[in-house]
Amino acid sequence: MEMLHYDFMQRAFLAGALIALVASALGVYLMLRRQALMADMLSHVSLAGIAAGAYLHWNPTLTGFAIAIVGAVAVEYVRRSYKTYSEISVAIIMVGGLSSAVIIMNLNQSVNKSFSSYLFGSVVAVNRTELILMLAVSVLAALFFILMRRPLYQMTFDEDTAKTSGLPVNWLSLAFSVVTGMIVAAAMPIVGVLLVSSLVVLPAALAIRLASSFSMAIVFSMAFGLGGVWSGLSASYAFSTPPGATIALILLAILLVGIGLKKGALRAAKRKSRLGQNVAAAEEAPYEAARFSSTARVADKGGVARMKSYLAKAALAALAVSMALAGCGQGGAKKGDANAGTDAGAQRKLQVAASFYPMYEFASQVAGGLAEVTLMVPGGVEPHDWEPTPKDMALLSKADVFVYNGIVESWAGQAISSAGRGDRVDVEASAGFETDVPGGEQAPDGKPAGADPHVWLSPALAQREVERIRDGLSKADPAHAADFEANAEAYIAKLRQLDAEFRTALGPAKRKTFVTQHAAFGYLAREYGLTQLPISGLSPDQEPTPAQMASVVKEIQSLGISTIFFRGAGRPEGRGDDRERDRREDGRARSDRRSDEGR
């Protein structure tokens, strides 16, 4: 299976399996305790913990972990002491956690990991720390669920009778909450908030309906969860869809199909009974006080054998579905391979993966026709909202060079370490340039801005990025170093010309302030002596606070500005020379306007 040759897919399957097994088993208990929302709530709380950790420069994974456990314990205490508020407490903590997370993340002015990546995680870009943590938590959880399965059964059914039978219910319930917090906190960075909830709720919902014993419910749930995750990963590889969402949809499909089949079976049984066939009377026998002689077998062999056969069937089903979908994946991959190194015997072209359009443009210019440059983030998609699919990770694994800007590609760090390949050259084009905060960046509330990644929008700095890329390509393919040098020189000349045009056009401009949708032109502003007035921050999805909006509006009115510039990121055909054209048009528009107004 080609798919499993990749390191990152192996890790994804392993991490996915661990999470699936542990979360589905947990889910049975949570559903029966009427705490289905717990996982969702703890994920959001964990998010706040991670955000706080990042803001305070502590280890975000550990803070997320700690906060999730605190949240779980808090809910447990509320549930115990204020029985009527137990449902509301979940809502309170969830809203509190999520809102705090957003606000804390906003305090971090830098362009950081996008919110959507927390929703579905990045199971194809699991790093070693996350995997080890998940492994440790899984082992702990497995020990807990196995050793405590009997008291958990009693406690889940009814706490009062559990207490009177001598069970330390308070301790067990607390331990259960802590284990829940740990599982959610470890799983969330890998599979995201929504998928954690899906894994906890969906397989358990079906298993509870189908199983005729508690142990079987747990087994079924784990089988459905595992089958869903592995099929989802295989399908995501085959059809190039985002893995997290694919898994969630497959879990949902399993639930709906399962319920449908069960309903069908019930209807068939009813039909049989109406025809007077074969329905054992469910009537009880009279109370019997006499002492019976023991006819008990040592063990109820029937039940155990039944359960073993169900286990075997469930495992086979999960395996079969995964293999079927993996088979599709193989077909798809073969096609992709055929496109890559075509000529057998001829020299294989340098394979370059470029993160988003400007990087693709620079790399293509430098490479000339000597390399196969592939764009990863499609045109029109925000690079830091994008999540690599397994196919993208495969591309990265096979690439000789990976060109990315840095910071703006929030997925890059994880992807690089996950698609590990010793001899690939990773070019972070803007490394070192963006450490100084450009003076053009306006922060009305005086808050320190983070590193500005928009290096490519300044013709002067773009030249240095091109040089970096040239160096990277030369390192990977020394034979063509001279060609890359020549191509780079030619392109840099064009950039120099653009730089000159900007200077002549903007030099005599009377008004030096321009308004942008988000702070993309900090470097450009600094380069040409302009002042950028951004509405949003460094990242386009950082909402301006009312104070920021008010301040911008005041400036606009006092300066009499009548134009707002925004990057056309929503263009469907984001290829060709559009980017350069945009830049030139922006520049010309500005210079035209200024010369017209003559102020």
Add this chain to the structure above:
Amino acid sequence: MALVAMEQVVFGYDDVPSLEDVNLEIGAGEFVAVTGPNGASKTTLLRLMMGLLAPWKGKISLASRGKGGGKLKIGYVPQQISAFNSGFPSSILEFVRSGRYTKGSWLRKMNARDHEQTELALKQVGMWHLRHRKIGELSGGQKQRICIARALAMEPDLLVLDEPTTGMDRDSRFGFYELMKTQTEQYGRTVVMVTHGLDEVSPYLDRIVELERKEDGKWRCCTTTSCRGHFSPARS
């Protein structure tokens, strides 16, 4: 030595006492009924007795050791368990067998005695032949029976039942009383039962504990009537 002793216990809800002057003693091997009008906090009394609630004032003591020398085993059959209605997946056999899960036996394999006692309990409540069915499929009365069976399977020292005969038909009720009597006579267990139909059950009882309402509206305990030899048997 009394198995259960409650001394001057006071308890209530929302700072209003509902039970006062609770003084009673129950000896080992007794079959005791707790009775009183509706709303008389009888369930609360049971829960105080078992340690599920802590009294505001007074002392509650339970024998610390059971008959086998180990910790006192309490089999509790509450009036209703909501978990039955939420699709809890379990077979009757698994459910009743869970009565055997005590603190010491969480990890060891179920042995012959466990299976024996489970089977015995199920046969005593007449549900053995239905043991593989899911507990969700049962009627109300059957659910009651398996809860009783689960308590019996534990081999309890003290059986506490809260209105166990609600909804039982006449024959079942008498069968049940006989079963409870066997528990005390043959096994030496103590049975405390909240019930209403005193006339029917008193021939089987050792004592009746009655809650009555005093002039100030609070429930007081307890007129304790000894039943031995005071009523003519009214068995059918």
